[in-house]
Amino acid sequence: MTAITKLKGFATAASFATVLMVGGATYAAAEEVVLRMAVPDWPPTRIMKKFFDEQYKPPSGNKVTLxxxxxxxxDFYxxxxxxLTSGEQKYNMSVSDSxxxxAFVEGGYFRKVNDIIDADPALKATMAEIHPAFYNAYSTYPYTSSNIYGFPQFPDVLVTYARKDVICNDEEQAAFKAKYNEKLPCTGEELDNxxxxxxxxxxxxxxRKKGDKLAGQVLDDDFYGIAYQAGKGYDFSSMQINGFIWQYGANIWDETKIPDGQAEGVVNxxxxxxxxxHYLxxxxxxxPVAKTGxxxxxxxxxxxxEGKLAMNIDWIGLGEASLDPKTSKVSDKLVFGMTPGLRGADGKLIRWNNLGGQPFVLMTWNTDLQNKEAMDFVKWWLSPAIQxxxxxGGGQSAVKSVYTDPKYVTYRPWNRAWAASLDWQKDVWHVPQFFELLTQQQDQFDLAITGKQDAKTTLDNIAKFQQDLLKNAGLIK
Amino acid sequence: MNSIAAQRPIPALMAPAPDNWKLAAIAGVAVSAVAIAALPAAASFWITGAMVAMVAASFVVNAYRRHYFGGLLVSPAIAVLFVMNIFPLLWSLGLSFFAYQSNQQTIRFIGLGNYQKLLTDNLKAPELWANLTNTAMFVVLTVIAQMVTGFLLALLFAKQFPLRKYLLILVLTPMMLSVVAVGVFFSYYYDPTFGILSYVIKAMTGGEQFILMSNKTGAVAGIVFADAWMWSPFVMLLVLAGLVSVPKYLYEAAAIDRVSAWRKFLTITFPYIRGLLMLALLFRTIEAFKMADLVILLTKGGNGTMTISYHVIRIANEQNKTSEGAALSYLLLFVVIVLTNLYLYLANRRAKGS
Structure with a gap:
């Protein structure tokens, strides 16, 4: 800033102050604050904006616009x-994948908020209410450290979507029992198990093929039993494969063990x-589209x-569309359960999964006033009433007093699986090299999924790449 | 107006006149150098900008006083070209010699380190090479498909037939669609469960759902077909322009001489469209070299369809490795320049030979 603009700014401020003094200080406290926020376009953020516009009254008395x-x-990422990287400093807040x-903390964009939380006991209490798996994944960097950056915007887990009309059909139940000598899961509890x-x-x-019978009806197209993510894009296979790896007692490269944790020997x-x-x-x-990556x-x-599947494992975040008759042919036939797990020696299910959903964060260039208003908004957002x-309205909450409330399970059919799933969530790496690690891993998994290379070669390649990259970055000794 | 009479004498080197561009340039460079050395980046940026503006203004005044109106008229275009093209190009060339990531606040000079890493690293070099060969494959296949289809379509539309005008509009439509729309359209077209291709093949053979994109051959065929569908009309349009420009009397004279159809094509039609064909070939080759959009939409680079452009997008945009991405872009630019020059050389030699 040049000296002239500084002078101008000073002159404006001075004249403004004069006006205030002359006009009396009655409205001096009310200021207009604009919080610019980048969010992905989907129901959980649309609802947040709607609630804000309809209900939010800033405790400061300022006029706050979101x-x-x-x-x-x-396009979101x-x-x-x-x-962020162009330095335009356009946003004051953003939703961010955990x-x-x-990458963005090291870049100097996301603001550490420990000072604000420490100064606010009520907020500190709210933070303590957040389920530890989500608190660690959404708020802390380095992962599980005491540095706080984010707050849950929309927490998410994988659940099993299933078709009641198919799996609870008497003929299918009998045929399944005859073939496998076990009961075909039908209720939510049976799906959980x-x-x-x-x-x-x-x-x-x-x-089933076209022309076969399904639940007493002749099919006009091929039908399939199950599906889960097996795509090459973004993280659309890692999020399922990580679950399998943890359930087997194996691990991905563990960022909490920097710098001693290795990639080679662990990842493969x-x-x-x-x-x-097992995943493959x-x-x-x-x-068959699973074969194309x-x-x-x-x-x-x-x-x-579209009614081509009996069961699907997917994020809750995509669930609203399946309940809506306008976008779903199976909207009235649904039952939900926890994702399947691996049966342990004691007969209990091991069901580690990769958590989903997103936190939101504050930026380093915000003014103090913006930070104050943003934190008031965060407090309001995390308050039990709003959660x-x-x-x-179709969102999820990681705040304990909210998800343990008996009415929570009545909101949506998948909520019955929510609280029990939370203890089984872990998260993938949060290091700045995340995108490099992810793209290489997704490429390699895709080769395995499309049948071009076996599991061992795939994990060997991933381990070698990670070892090399993380060693160069100083994260592996 | 007599331009010589209106000309003023050129000012002496050290004379401070508004049209003394030499002095302005010397002063500009000197002041900028001092500013860059002594002041913080934010201030020296604006001072250097002001110096550039001053030199540009002296150029303009000089051109005006000496009546270089041609130069004056072209200068806005050159200024835009410099700001939008040449400057970023040079800037990124500079960046390619540094270790710099757009999401980190440090920068370090490493000379040819990025290039060396890309070409010799035992993890990166094979990937680069695989992506380059994939790209070459796409260039050859898509350009051949488009040239042949476009050429045949042009031959068809050069003749008059009923509804020609309306059909022509229909055939040109794909070229005007957004690539995203085309990509989504074809991803459904090829989908084994929902797609019409699988549906038709299944109806004909009575067998399984047809999965086109499950291997390299199928995935490449799918992408090449989508690309040809979209861009053949472009080739057709250029060739058609050539075809309609052939004078009728040449064909009439050939008819009198009872020249065969093939010979008519070779000696009358072809020379008229050759230039335009070459132009279409050049445009499509350059475009095909940059193909990333359809690959991202249809396969995400899976099944051996990763192209070099998509690779650059990943490195530079997703992973924020700005300087490595710049180095890779320059390797790519080098290849394109060599190819284009080779092509121009061949085209010129042909032109001289005939």
């Missing part, structure tokens, strides 16, 4: 990344290879809504 940029999902924290073995049988059992351990093999072995029961979370959701309203 100016939201709704960005389509496929590119747009936010371009805005894995981006490292389903392991990968049963899931596989459901897949095999419901692979024999157990991890077994886990990946189920693909043959899925719709384009069966992402949107494709399997579409197949399910309950959000959940009732």
């Amino acid at each position: 100016d939201v940029d709704f960005i389509p999902w496929p 590119t747009r936010v990344n371009a805005s 894995q981006w924290l490292g 389903m392991d990968w073995g049963t899931f596989q049988k459901v897949g095999e059992f419901f692979m 351990s024999p157990l991890a290879v077994k886990a990946l093999d 072995s189920l693909l043959k029961y899925m719709p 384009t069966m992402d979370i949107f494709k399997s959701d579409e197949l399910f809504r 309950n309203q959000f959940a009732a």
Whole structure:
């Protein structure tokens, strides 16, 4: 800033002050504050904006506007990344995938908020109410450290979507029992208790051709039992494969063990290879698009809504469309459960999964006033009343007093699986090298999914790449 | 107006006149150098900008006083070209010699390090090479498909037939669609469960759902077909322009001489359209070299369809490795320049030979 503009600014401020003194100081406190926010364009953020406009009254008495940029999902990362790295400082807040924290904290864009939280006991209490898996994934960087950056905007987990009309049909139930000598899961509780073995049988059992019978009706198109994500784009296979790897007791490169945690030997351990093999072995029961590497979370959701599947494992975040008769052919036939798990030696299910959803964050260039208003907004957003309203409108809450409330499960049919799933969530890396790690891994998984290379080679390649990259970055000693 | 009479004498080197561009340039460089060395970046940026503006103004005054009106008229275009093209190009060339990531606040000079890493690193070099060969494959296949289809369509539309005008509009439509729309359209077209291609093949063979995109051959065929569908009309339009410009009397004379159809084509039609064909070939080759959009939409680079452009997008935009992306872009630019020059050389040699 030049001296002249400074002088001008000073003159403006002085004249403004004079006007205030002359006109009396009655309205001196009310200021206009605009919070510009980048969010992905989907129901959880649309609801937030709606609630803000309809209900939010800033405790400061200022006039606060939430100016939201709704960005389509496929462009979201590119747009936010371009805005932040170009230095235009356009946004004061942003929704961010938890894995981006490292890249954008190290870049100097996301603001550490420990000072604000420490100064506000009420907010500190709210933060303590957030489920630890989500608190660690959404708020902390380095992962599980005491540095706080984000707050849950929309927490999410994977659940099993299923078709009641198909799996609860008496003929199908009897035939399944006759074939496998076990009960075909039908209710939510039975779905919760389903392991990968049963899931596989459901897949095999419901692979039907056009002209075959399904639940007493002749099919006019091929039908499939099961689906989960197996796409090359973004993280559309890692998010499922990570679950398998953790359930088998293997691990991905562990960022909490920097700098001693290795990639080679861990990422491609024999157990991890077994886990990946298990993941790959189920693909043959899925719709043929799984063989092309384009069966992402949107494709399997579409197949399910079009009535081509008995069961699908997908994020809750995509669930609203399946309940809406306008976008779903199966809207009135749904039942939801937790995702399948691996049956342990004690007969109990091991069901580690990769969590989903997004936190929102503040930027380093915000003014103190903007930060204050933003934090008031965050407090309001995380208050039980609003979190309950959000959940009732199709959102989810990681705040304990909200999700343990008995009415929580009545909001949406999948909410019954929510609270029990939370303890089984882990998250993928948050380091700045996240995108490099992810793209290479997705490329390699795609080769395995499309049948071009076996599980061992795939994990060996991933481990070698990660070891090299992380060593150069100083994250592995 | 007599331009010589109106000309003023050129000012002496050190004379401070508004049209003394030499002095302005010397002063500009000197002041900028001092500013860059002594002042913080934010201030020296604006001072250097002001110096550039001053030199440009002295150029304009000089051109006006000496009546170089041609130059004056072209200068806005050159200024835009410099600001929008040449400056960023040079800037990114400079960046390619540094270790710089757009999401980090540090920068370090590493000379040819980025280039060396791209060409010799045992993880990066094979990837680069695979992506280059994929790109070459797409260039050859898509350009051949478009040239042949476009040429045949042009031969068809050069004749008059009923509804020609309306059909022509229909055939030109794909070229005007957005690539995203075309990509989404074809991803459904090829989808094994929802797609019409799978539906038709299944109806004919009575077998399984047809999965086009599950191997390299199918995925490449799918992308090449979509690209040809979109861009053949462009080739057709250029060739058609050539075809309608052939004078009728040449064909009439050939008819009197009872020249065969093939010979008519070779000696009358072809020379008229050759230039335009070459132009279409050049345009489409350059475009095909940059193909990323359809690949992203249809396969995300899977099944051996990763192209070099998509690779650059990933490195420079998604992973924020700005300087490595710049280095890769320059390698790519080098290849394109060599190819284009080779092509122009061949085209010129042909022109001289005939």
